[in-house]
Amino acid sequence: MSSSFDVAIIGAGPAGSSAAYFLARAGVNVLLLDKATFPRDKTCGDGLIPRALPILAEMGVLDAITPHGWKLDTLEVSAPSGRTVRFTIPPLPHAPNYAVVMPRLELDNLLLQQAVKAGADFRGGVHVRGLQTDAQGVTVQVEQGNHAETFRATLAIVATGASTALLTSIGISAPKPNIVAARAYFEDIQSLPPYFQFRFDGVVLPGYGWVFPLSPTAANIGAGFIRTGKQAHHQSAQTAFNSFLQSYAIKSLLAGAKQAGTLRSFPIRTDFATAPTYASRVLLVGEAAGLVNPLTGDGIDFALESGKIAAEHIRHMLRLGDVSPAQLQTYDTMLRGRYQDLFRFSGQVSRWSLNPRALNTLVPLAAARPRLPEVLVNILLGAKPAPEKMSILRIVKGVASRL
Numbered sequence: 001m002s003s004s005f006d007v008a009i010i011g012a013g014p015a016g017s018s019a020a021y022f023l024a025r026a027g028v029n030v031l032l033l034d035k036a037t038f039p040r041d042k043t044c045g046d047g048l049i050p051r052a053l054p055i056l057a058e059m060g061v062l063d064a065i066t067p068h069g070w071k072l073d074t075l076e077v078s079a080p081s082g083r084t085v086r087f088t089i090p091p092l093p094h095a096p097n098y099a100v101v102m103p104r105l106e107l108d109n110l111l112l113q114q115a116v117k118a119g120a121d122f123r124g125g126v127h128v129r130g131l132q133t134d135a136q137g138v139t140v141q142v143e144q145g146n147h148a149e150t151f152r153a154t155l156a157i158v159a160t161g162a163s164t165a166l167l168t169s170i171g172i173s174a175p176k177p178n179i180v181a182a183r184a185y186f187e188d189i190q191s192l193p194p195y196f197q198f199r200f201d202g203v204v205l206p207g208y209g210w211v212f213p214l215s216p217t218a219a220n221i222g223a224g225f226i227r228t229g230k231q232a233h234h235q236s237a238q239t240a241f242n243s244f245l246q247s248y249a250i251k252s253l254l255a256g257a258k259q260a261g262t263l264r265s266f267p268i269r270t271d272f273a274t275a276p277t278y279a280s281r282v283l284l285v286g287e288a289a290g291l292v293n294p295l296t297g298d299g300i301d302f303a304l305e306s307g308k309i310a311a312e313h314i315r316h317m318l319r320l321g322d323v324s325p326a327q328l329q330t331y332d333t334m335l336r337g338r339y340q341d342l343f344r345f346s347g348q349v350s351r352w353s354l355n356p357r358a359l360n361t362l363v364p365l366a367a368a369r370p371r372l373p374e375v376l377v378n379i380l381l382g383a384k385p386a387p388e389k390m391s392i393l394r395i396v397k398g399v400a401s402r403l
């Protein structure tokens, strides 16, 4: 294998594999590195929301995903009080109105194989320890067991997810992940409702729990909480998960069911609004750029999209022969133009989850006024632009006034 590339991509999750796929498909010489060997698991809810589906189709993998995953078009949200609102995903202009749940063990491997088929050089089990940039390019320092090696590339993409170690080593200061979450798979569930459940009852607040069905009898179940600094020090994703499992709704759901595999926890970074997205000759994609929705926790969609945006911008830079800071700033501007309003809006709405009384008011209101969840879902799925200067209070008032 050559040791010199146009682009080196670190991390072969959805963000890295998407970037590798779109670059390699266009004939760019790409190296894709991951410290894991594939197939590898990634702790996740495994939910592919409608926003993720068009780009999976573009990558040519949607037809391989839908026969495995379970298509669901209904979501139920429970307030801390236990009151619920259930609604169907409305018709969307640019995406199907259903979501799919597919284990990351399978999804990420499928995406990686697609990038390799397109021509990317992949090396697994390779830990990237550092990136050094100079006037000609980037030196990627890797470790594989006891063996150290270097690769050269004109540009690098960092797609390392919530882990901030590599970012810190190259002088990018990223905040510590602000959410921790844990999940486990359950099988033999007797009466699993055919919809997504997003629950604020029986969880450590501020936080949430979920039940994402994988089949009529199996589900990915998890819970997470937002670190506010006020929680007791012993609070962890595992204790949040255990408390969710002990809640009335989940205990009844899981009577007679069995856990399959181990409980796994992982942090989540949702700080795109203030996160750096580039450094000299380096572009950040996916969760490495804080691209996980602070309200809903979805990040696979943004990982795939930002991988494609970075790939297209890199092709443009390579064509021009211009890798200057101004070009990197343009990449940042493109990401902000696309996501900043959505992240600001989602952050604002998610602050409601810090306040159980607000949730206890909002959920019955949404149940009584179906237009409210419809507006929110359209915004969160990218079908309607997030209002620039609108507070959640104004949305509620606006919806209420039209009824």
Ligand SMILES: Cc1cc2nc3c(=O)[nH]c(=O)nc-3n(C[C@H](O)[C@H](O)[C@H](O)COP(=O)(O)OP(=O)(O)OC[C@H]3O[C@@H](n4cnc5c(N)ncnc54)[C@H](O)[C@@H]3O)c2cc1C
Binding pocket: 010, 011, 012, 013, 014, 015, 016, 033, 034, 035, 036, 042, 043, 044, 045, 046, 047, 048, 049, 126, 127, 128, 129, 159, 160, 161, 162, 163, 166, 181, 182, 183, 222, 224, 265, 266, 267, 268, 285, 286, 287, 288, 291, 292, 297, 298, 299, 300, 301, 303
């Ligand atoms: C509990 C939980 C539930 C979630 N549920 C959902 C959900 O239902 N739907 C949704 O859309 N999103 C969900 N998310 C968010 C989603 O998992 C992430 O946003 C998504 O995985 C980000 O993709 P990525 O490609 O940026 O990073 P990742 O998928 O994290 O991939 C990063 C890759 O980089 C590799 N890597 C890291 N450091 C190095 C290094 N130094 N050298 C080499 N390789 C390295 C890792 O091995 C990994 O393969 C959830 C997250 C958590 C924690």
